[in-house]
Amino acid sequence: MNLRARRHLTDHVMRVLAYLMAALAVFPLLDILWQVFSKAVPGIGLYLFTQSVQGNGGGLLNAIEGTLVIVVLATLISAPLGIFGGLYVAEYDRHGRFAHVVRFTTDVLAGVPSIVIGYFGYVALVVGLGWHFSLLAGAMALAVMSLPYILRSTEMAFESLRPDLREASLALGADRVTTIFRVLFPPAVPGILTGLLLAISISLGETAPLIYTAGWSVFPPTLHLTNSPVGYLTYVIWTFINNPLSQAHVLAYAAAFILIVLILALNVIVRRVFGKSNPALGRF
Amino acid sequence: MSEADVTPIDGREAQGMRGSAAMSGRSPASRSRRDLVVRILLGIAAASAIVAMLAIFVFLLRESIPSIRYNGASFLTGLTWHMGNLYANSYTVRHGIRAPIGATYGIWPFIFGTLASTLIAILIAIPVSIGSAMLITEYLPPRATLPISFLIELLAGVPSVVFGLWALVVLVPWVTTAIGPFIGHILGFIPFFRATTAGQGLLTAGIVLGIMIIPIITATTRDVMSQAPPDVKAGAHALGATKWETIRLVSLPWARTGITGAIVLGIGRALGETMAVLMIAGNAVGTLPKNLMSPISTMAAVIVAQLDAALQDPTGLAVSALAEIALVLFLITVAVAIPGRLLIARQARTRGGAA
Secondary structure, X not given: OOHHHHHHHHHHXXXXXXXXXXXXXXXXXXXXXXXXXHHHHHHOOOHHHHOOEEOOEEOOHHHHHHHHHHHHHHXXXXXXXXXXXXXXXXXXXXXXXXXXXXXXXXXXXXXXXXXXXXXXXXXXXXXXXXXXXXXXXXXXXXXHHHHHHHHHHHHHHHHOOOXXXXXXXXXXXXXXXXXXXXXXXXXXXXXXXXXXXXXXXHHHOOOHHHHOOOOOOOOOOOOOOOOOOOOOHHXXXXXXXXXXXHHHHHHHHHHHXXXXXXXXXXXXXXXXXXXXXXXXXXXX | OOHHHHOOOOHHHHHHHOOOOOOOOOOHHHHHHHHHHHHHHHHHHHHHHHHHHHHHHHHHHHHHHHHHHHHOOHHHHOOOEEOOEOOOOOEEXXXXXXXXXXXXXXXXXXXXXXXXXXXXXXXXXXXXXXXXXXXXXXXXXXXXXXXXXXXXXXXXXXXXXXHHHHHHHHHHHHHHHHHHXXXXXXXXXXXXXXXXXXXXXXXXXXXXXXXXXXXXXXXXXXXXXOOXXXXXXXXXXXXXOOHHHHHHHHHHHHHHHHHHHHHHHHHHHHHHOOHHHHHHOEOOOOOOOOOOOOOEOOHHHXXXXXHHHHOOOOOOHHHHHHHHHHHHHHHHHHHHHHHHHHHHHHHHHHHOOOO
């Protein structure tokens, strides 16, 4: 085979390989969606939302409410810290040493395994502060986990604003606080929301940080912040799929279905409404 | 109007001068005080990430101290993990630490399981990710890139426990009946690749981890490759280079630092992944894998698997030993994340663009 033919053959082989690799990357997602949807659909019903888990069956009321309450509380904790922290890094100290350290620590924190954060929560909050398995302990663990995403996407939202907006506001005599909160904040809102929604979508699917902080309960959450364990959907998936009974499997698939639908919806909203891609992939 | 211009004028006049612009109407002194207060409050919020990082380290270290004193270096090298007799009336004492009779904490099999499954994951993820990123940035028309990118990013959004569920019902049977025997067929002359056991084990864990880190590596690789200078690519093309030669000689070298960083971040993610591994790795305790399909456990998975039992330990040493595993895992993942971030930052600094 002459050189020219070999080069073109290589070119074709690489093209085919690229398609093949992308197919390999996309296939698991499609099969996961297919497996979960096809096996969950027979079990979908109103009872999921009206009954709590009982023994190996029942519904998912306690877990759905628990997941929502934990994630809402976690977001209430992480959102102000992340948004204000991102604001500081972007607007007050963009090139400073402290901001540099914050940025780097945040990125490294994003890489800390969720089970490590969960065990920290167990040691420091559940045992250390005597909160026992509780809503607040679970929410704190999730808040630590989602803080980096919110902080970095807020920072990015402010840094990607047109600089003349900032300059015009200052030139008109506005001080920095007014410039940030009245002029820069509104156009940065889509970027901030992107980070917030994706942090929520990650929190919804977490298990490891919750097992030894939120614990597990078959009762709907009581809204006691401490001393009262909370159930959540991912726990149902983890434990019920290993249960031999088919009614337990149905609940596991239904829980996975509900989570995947919520997470898909959040991702599509972020894509469609804000046109951003997922900063959770570590490229901020 | 600068700060100096308004200084001699009192607040009300200054506001009048500024007309209807949305100004605070405060005196310069109170404005700078407000600026300082906001600056401090925002600075505290920014510091929360550092506080969280330090708190994780300090609390895990403090909890680990009994285990560190009891085990010394044999913690990392020991092959046996046994919590001892948790229900005996007496206990032993070593280095001033009370322990259940027969308690031995060696985590080398967990460290090995973590490293081996991560190695398999990375061998799978590197070609798939770089191939996918190549397809997205070089081969597909712009119209088609968004849907493919979106699908791969959705893969990143799938919860770990759902990966575990899928792996349990789909991947484990495949590995048992097809993938494992196939590898055994080809590489069976090496004993390690001769599959003997069922599908829950090292190979399945590695495959799941590989799938889970594909989106992370693909996204960063795609971003840095798409920054490759188009004029150099056009130049290569004009000189007669084929598409693949352009990629190999222009785009990939351009993106090398960023891709390396992305792979390192993927390694970090695989090292700490918990739920999916816990559900399909076989949870072997105290044994090193004999072949590619032997049951294993990883550091992350064993923390979840063992804590219930550890809580029964009246001396509390088992909980401390698990904290030491978490501490070791924390230090390893931080040690991996730092160079990963530095590489991606260097790519962004020297080559511009999106990392």
